[in-house]
Amino acid sequence: MTSLRVSDFDFDLPEELIAQRPAAERGASRMLVLDRQAGVWQDDAFPRFASRLRPGDLLVLNDSRVIPARLYARRTLRREREKPTGRIEVMLIEPAAQAADEDLSTGDPANDRRWRALVRPGRKVAIGERLVFPAASGEIVLEADVIERGPYGERLIEFAPVDDFYAAIEQIGHMPLPPYIHRPDVNADRERYQTVFAHERGSAAAPTAGLHFTEEMLAALADQSVEIARVTLHVGLGTFAPLRVERVDQVRLHRERYAINSMAAAALNRAIAEGRRIVAVGTTVVRTLESAALAASGAALMPHSAATEIFIAPGFQFRLVGALLTNFHLPQSSLLMLVSAFAGREHVLAAYRHAVHERYRFFSYGDCMFIA
Numbered sequence: 001m002t003s004l005r006v007s008d009f010d011f012d013l014p015e016e017l018i019a020q021r022p023a024a025e026r027g028a029s030r031m032l033v034l035d036r037q038a039g040v041w042q043d044d045a046f047p048r049f050a051s052r053l054r055p056g057d058l059l060v061l062n063d064s065r066v067i068p069a070r071l072y073a074r075r076t077l078r079r080e081r082e083k084p085t086g087r088i089e090v091m092l093i094e095p096a097a098q099a100a101d102e103d104l105s106t107g108d109p110a111n112d113r114r115w116r117a118l119v120r121p122g123r124k125v126a127i128g129e130r131l132v133f134p135a136a137s138g139e140i141v142l143e144a145d146v147i148e149r150g151p152y153g154e155r156l157i158e159f160a161p162v163d164d165f166y167a168a169i170e171q172i173g174h175m176p177l178p179p180y181i182h183r184p185d186v187n188a189d190r191e192r193y194q195t196v197f198a199h200e201r202g203s204a205a206a207p208t209a210g211l212h213f214t215e216e217m218l219a220a221l222a223d224q225s226v227e228i229a230r231v232t233l234h235v236g237l238g239t240f241a242p243l244r245v246e247r248v249d250q251v252r253l254h255r256e257r258y259a260i261n262s263m264a265a266a267a268l269n270r271a272i273a274e275g276r277r278i279v280a281v282g283t284t285v286v287r288t289l290e291s292a293a294l295a296a297s298g299a300a301l302m303p304h305s306a307a308t309e310i311f312i313a314p315g316f317q318f319r320l321v322g323a324l325l326t327n328f329h330l331p332q333s334s335l336l337m338l339v340s341a342f343a344g345r346e347h348v349l350a351a352y353r354h355a356v357h358e359r360y361r362f363f364s365y366g367d368c369m370f371i372a
């Protein structure tokens with residue numbers, strides 16, 4: 001890994017292949033199937049995904065739920081609260097308590113009042129200012145004070161108490177579509193930029209490999225004796241952050257919180273003991289499982305929650321994941337490096353070139369790739 005450069009994971013991608021909207025029907029995407037040992041691929045479609053799995057496989061999903069994390073505020077200095085000015089985009093990243101590894105299961109509403117956020121334009125938002133968040137009617141729904149300033153437009157903000165914070169952001173928030181989707185979010189994104197099994201709220205971006213699944217597909221998998229387990233990793237905005245280094249061994253990722261409950265831990269331990277294949281749905285599941293395996297150091301997996309900064313690149317030794325369903329990723333991204341670690345950089349980049357030639361749709365709302 002030390003000799004690799006970030007530029008070694010580049011590829012040519014025509015902009016028109018970046019999917020701006022989901023497929024007309026959920027689950028109707030194309031699927032490129034890559035044999036990672038032979039380095040050969042086959043064009044297929046996601047409706048036939050079940051045929052690619054074996055009875056006894058353990059399919060692991062990320063059940064994190066995307067919150068409408070993009071908010072729009074007006075600025076007002078405390079001494080001039082009656083004169084709000086300017087439009088500021090505030091992208092919520094995570095509660096400050098979560099960033100500090102505090103236990104969020106206590107039910108303390110104060111845990112959700114302080115948030116790490118990205119603000120644009122950041123140069124206009126100073127410590128001590130108050131931001132007000134209006135509804136379309138003009139009614140102020142939320143207010144927040146700027147507490148700390150960080151790099152790249154990051155701020156620590158504290159919201160004033162309200163009866164139901166999450167109901168408030170559901171009212172005024174927008175789905176946090178990635179920066180390469182060049183359109184405003186619409187009502188349909190509330191459903192389509194969310195997996196059908198989303199449950200644990202907390203992500204600022206969707207675990208996109210899971211977007212392909214329908215309830216019918218999950219039922220079909222259960223009927224053919226594929227076991228399904230759910231873990232949680234809350235996706236942060238670091239997913240889209242550009243890598244600002246030249247060498248792969250210099251890459252450092254943002255921390256993300258994950259949790260493995262008792263049912264998932266038991267299912268994983270059974271699959272390991274019985275030699276059954278573990279199939280990860282998405283890179284977030286890979287990072288969760290491999291982080292847990294490293295923490296266990298060869299012992300049985302235990303139910304737990306933790307923060308992970310795991311960076312997976314060629315040379316990484318996978319301990320749990322035996323197959324991977326994933327979307328197509330950005331050039332020179334940490335996610336492309338993870339996939340390359342699993343299937344081989346040359347194999348992956350060759351498959352990506354084929355996908356470009358065959359006009360597959362890329363990124364969050366795009367097509368998928370099954371690697372076994």
